[in-house]
Amino acid sequence: MAKKRRVIITGGAGFIGSHLCDFFLSKGWDVVCMDNLLTGSPDNVSHLLSERDFTFLDMDVSGFIHLAGPVDAILHFASPASPIDYLEHPIQTLKVGSLGTHKALGLAREKKAAFLLASTSEVYGDPLVHPQREDYWGNVNPIGPRGVYDEAKRFAEALTMAYCRSHRLDTKIVRIFNTYGPRMRIQDGRAIPSFLSQAIQGKPLTVFGDGSQTRSFCYVSDLVGGIYRLLNSSHHFPVNLGNPREMTILEMAREILKVTRSRSRIVYRPLPEDDPKVRQPCIDLAQRLLRWKPKITLAQGLRSTARDFRNRLKGPK
Ligand code: UDP
Numbered sequence: 001m002a003k004k005r006r007v008i009i010t011g012g013a014g015f016i017g018s019h020l021c022d023f024f025l026s027k028g029w030d031v032v033c034m035d036n037l038l039t040g041s042p043d044n045v046s047h048l049l050s051e052r053d054f055t056f057l058d059m060d061v062s063g064f065i066h067l068a069g070p071v072d073a074i075l076h077f078a079s080p081a082s083p084i085d086y087l088e089h090p091i092q093t094l095k096v097g098s099l100g101t102h103k104a105l106g107l108a109r110e111k112k113a114a115f116l117l118a119s120t121s122e123v124y125g126d127p128l129v130h131p132q133r134e135d136y137w138g139n140v141n142p143i144g145p146r147g148v149y150d151e152a153k154r155f156a157e158a159l160t161m162a163y164c165r166s167h168r169l170d171t172k173i174v175r176i177f178n179t180y181g182p183r184m185r186i187q188d189g190r191a192i193p194s195f196l197s198q199a200i201q202g203k204p205l206t207v208f209g210d211g212s213q214t215r216s217f218c219y220v221s222d223l224v225g226g227i228y229r230l231l232n233s234s235h236h237f238p239v240n241l242g243n244p245r246e247m248t249i250l251e252m253a254r255e256i257l258k259v260t261r262s263r264s265r266i267v268y269r270p271l272p273e274d275d276p277k278v279r280q281p282c283i284d285l286a287q288r289l290l291r292w293k294p295k296i297t298l299a300q301g302l303r304s305t306a307r308d309f310r311n312r313l314k315g316p317k
Contacts, residue, residue, distance in 0.1 A: 006030040006071050008113075010061045010104055011078030013040030015184050016118070016176070016220060020075060021045055023224045025053060032067065036060040038092060039080045044183050055229065058082060061100040062092070071111040073231060076104040076156075077118040083146065084189035090148040097152025099158075105163045105171075108245070114170040115204055116231050117160045119238060120270035121177040122150045131246075131280035134175070134238050144274040164236050172230050177242025177281045181220030181302065182308035192217065195253050196302075196309045199262035209271030211250030216244035218281045219301035222294035229290040245292040259302045 007024050011017040012033025017040065018156040024031050030053045033045055037058065048054040059065060061078050079080045079096045080086045101117065108115040124132045125140035157173055165169040178190040187193070196206045213229050218241070226241040247255075286292045 004030050005073070006032065007025070007073045008032045008034060008067065008071055009189065010034045010100070011040060011118070013037060013042060013044050013056070014081070015044070015181070016179060017077040018044035018183055018222065019053065019224050019299050020179070021107050023228065025051060026229070029053070031055070031162070032057060034061055034065065034091070035078065035182060037264070038089060039085050039185070040187075041185070046207055047158070049117055061103055062095040063103070065067065065103050065107055067107070071107070071113045073114045073116065074108045075116045075118070075227070075231070078273060079118070079149070079152070079187060081149075082185075082188040082190045086149040091175060093148045094152045097149070097156045098125045099127050101156040101159050105159060105169065109163065109169055113230060113313060114172070115160065115163070116172045116174065117156055118229065118316065119157050119175045120149070121175055121242065121281065122146065123134075123154050123175060124156065124279075125150060126274060127278065130278050131244065131282040132240065133282040134240055136287055138172045141274050145272075146274050161236070171236055172233065173238040174227055174230055175238050175240045176223065176280065178215045178217045178242065179220055179223050179242075180217050181305050184305070186309065186312060190303065191249055191252060193309070194247045195256040196260065196306055197224070197313060199256050199260040200262050200306070200310055200313055202264055204264065204265045204267040205253045205257070206269045207228055207250055207253050208269050208275065210268065211253065212248050213271070213275060214246050214248050214278045214280065215252070216243050216246045217252070217298065218294055219296035219300075222296050224288060226290060226292045229292050234289060235289055237290065239286050240281040240283055241286055242263065242283065244281055244283055245298065246278075246280040256302060260300065260306050303311075308317055
């Protein structure tokens with residue numbers, strides 16, 4: 001019988017991390033979820049606690065991490081990821097991207113495990129090249145409020161490539177563009193969770209600026225499928241994963257009103273500092289290398305996310 005493979009997912013109790021836990025368990029892996037629950041939630045993995053192949057470790061990956069026994073892969077997904085979260089936890093965000101990435105790489109080296117870094121479209125900052133290809137170096141303000149996240153992830157990419165080159169570690173880097181789906185924190189302040197909860201509760205939708213800034217939103221199951229393919233590839237340089245369907249934030253607010261059949265108004269609020277004006281992934285590389293492209297339409301993705309938000313907004317707070 002083939003040996004069971006074992007994966008560590010840091011940030012496994014977060015939004016994307018918890019979907020990765022589900023996915024790897026469904027593929028027959030042994031899953032170790034490490035999370036310090038700063039922005040993750042035990043609710044995201046409570047349905048997995050009784051599974052024999054699932055272990056939850058309440059651990060801060062910015063400190064020393066260790067685990068007995070063999071490990072085949074480490075997926076480093078721990079980090080605050082929404083702008084209001086990293087503004088509230090700037091130092092933890094810098095630490096988990098730098099010290100946390102160092103610890104996770106060190107453990108991967110000791111275990112001779114593959115390592116996959118969750119990087120971000122934020123490495124492109126407020127981009128001057130559109131759509132963004134992997135060979136664009138970005139336009140980041142290092143000392144602005146978003147710099148703590150952007151620079152931590154840029155450093156994490158540099159460190160990952162250094163481990164790849166100096167220690168011949170089998171590393172991969174995924175640059176994740178805006179992703180949405182069930183289990184996003186209702187209060188995480190990002191556009192889709194905010195608009196959905198506002199629309200469902202009959203409150204006004206808060207569009208920042210004039211809503212002409214663009215984003216491209218990918219449903220979480222599409223992203224997770226792409227991450228699995230990347231892990232199984234031998235490509236060490238960064239790969240964009242996201243949905244190239246670009247839209248303005250105002251269009252997204254209107255789409256959410258339609259999907260939820262809400263009669264809420266749209267109100268305008270000041271645009272946060274350094275808010276990128278445009279964002280759209282070029283996914284040619286992922287298509288060529290991984291034979292991957294997103295499948296879930298915006299209407300399907302928003303319907304299933306709205307269902308999850310309705311249930312949680314109804315349930316105990
Ligand atoms: N945004 C908005 N209203 C909100 C939350 C966000 O208009 O209640 C805007 C935000 O200014 C940005 C876009 O929606 O232009 C996407 O923001 P989000 O925080 O989801 O992710 P980002 O891509 O900025 O990291």
